[in-house]
Amino acid sequence: MTAPHMTPPTANQTDTNFAIGRDFVQSLARGLSVLRSFDSDHPTLSLAAIAQRTGLSRAAARRLVLTLSHLGYLQPNGRGFALSARVLELGFGYLGTLNFSDLAQPLVEKLAHQIGQSCSMAVLDAQSIVYVVRVPVRRVMTVSLGIGARLPAATTSMGRVLASGLSPSVLRAWLKNFRPVRHTAHTVIKPAHLRAVIERVREQGYAWVEQELELGLCSLAVPVRNHEGQVAIALNTSMVFHPDAARDARKRLLPLLRKTAAALEACLPPKLLPGVSA
Numbered sequence: 001m002t003a004p005h006m007t008p009p010t011a012n013q014t015d016t017n018f019a020i021g022r023d024f025v026q027s028l029a030r031g032l033s034v035l036r037s038f039d040s041d042h043p044t045l046s047l048a049a050i051a052q053r054t055g056l057s058r059a060a061a062r063r064l065v066l067t068l069s070h071l072g073y074l075q076p077n078g079r080g081f082a083l084s085a086r087v088l089e090l091g092f093g094y095l096g097t098l099n100f101s102d103l104a105q106p107l108v109e110k111l112a113h114q115i116g117q118s119c120s121m122a123v124l125d126a127q128s129i130v131y132v133v134r135v136p137v138r139r140v141m142t143v144s145l146g147i148g149a150r151l152p153a154a155t156t157s158m159g160r161v162l163a164s165g166l167s168p169s170v171l172r173a174w175l176k177n178f179r180p181v182r183h184t185a186h187t188v189i190k191p192a193h194l195r196a197v198i199e200r201v202r203e204q205g206y207a208w209v210e211q212e213l214e215l216g217l218c219s220l221a222v223p224v225r226n227h228e229g230q231v232a233i234a235l236n237t238s239m240v241f242h243p244d245a246a247r248d249a250r251k252r253l254l255p256l257l258r259k260t261a262a263a264l265e266a267c268l269p270p271k272l273l274p275g276v277s278a
Contacts, residue, residue: 030056034064035073038083040228046080072126078169085123085130103267104133108235111260112137115253117237120145121224121264124162124234127177129153132233154178154194155187157207157221158234164202165223165231171198186211206254208246216241220249222257224264232268235261 037053038045045053051061065081068074072086104121112119112135121133128150136145145151153159166174180189188194201207207221221236235257239245 031064044077044080044082085125107263108133109135117239119237121235122158129159155213157209157219158236160201160207161221161223161234163198183213184215218245222261224261
């Protein structure tokens with residue numbers, strides 16, 4: 001039996017009819033209004049500002065913000081809050097309508113085949129990176145990676161690039177929640193050492209990780225910045241370790257990654273913001 005066609009209500013119908021009906025979930029609507037209160041002009045908001053922009057009481061805004069922070073959709077940022085990368089889980093359909101994935105995929109594929117190495121893009125979510133684009137050319141890891149796969153941010157080149165774009169206060173909170181795991185004898189496990197590594201990544205504009213996540217594996221990553229100049233996504237390539245791997249990566253691969261990153265920046269949605277839930 002064919003389901004009957006249902007015409008979506010207009011905004012006015014929603015306001016006057018559905019919004020006062022018993023099927024309307026007011027708490028859900030209020031939570032979404034909190035998320036919508038952030039935009040490119042207001043990437044960070046205090047509780048008072050959120051209450052003002054949503055029309056909620058400060059007590060209600062506080063409960064919703066704490067709940068959304070607990071769920072990972074908001075993150076502390078100084079004295080206020082900002083959206084986290086987990087919001088992307090709600091917005092991948094929207095990103096698709098902006099053709100970002102369609103435009104990014106061939107650019108990353110071109111890079112991967114040009115250098116003969118697997119290439120990926122990822123965002124930061126808490127202490128992990130989440131893969132959003134993956135072009136495998138040759139397998140250099142023991143685990144198989146795909147869209148949505150997670151790896152520890154602290155020991156990956158993309159994670160360090162993304163962490164290098166955090167504000168000082170957010171980076172402090174992120175490092176405070178860092179729980180080191182020694183994957184190999186080369187893994188950086190001291191928070192002070194990791195902070196110094198991330199600061200160096202910020203200064204040089206790229207991250208090189210050599211055998212810290214897995215023996216025999218090296219990776220090089222560069223930032224992809226949004227329209228505000230913030231690090232929103234990281235682009236990387238991975239390769240097998242050899243004595244000249246670092247020198248070859250910096251001389252031959254780094255310029256190509258940066259060229260692709262510049263092309264990707266032209267494809268980014270205007271309001272795509274970096275995020276991390278410490």
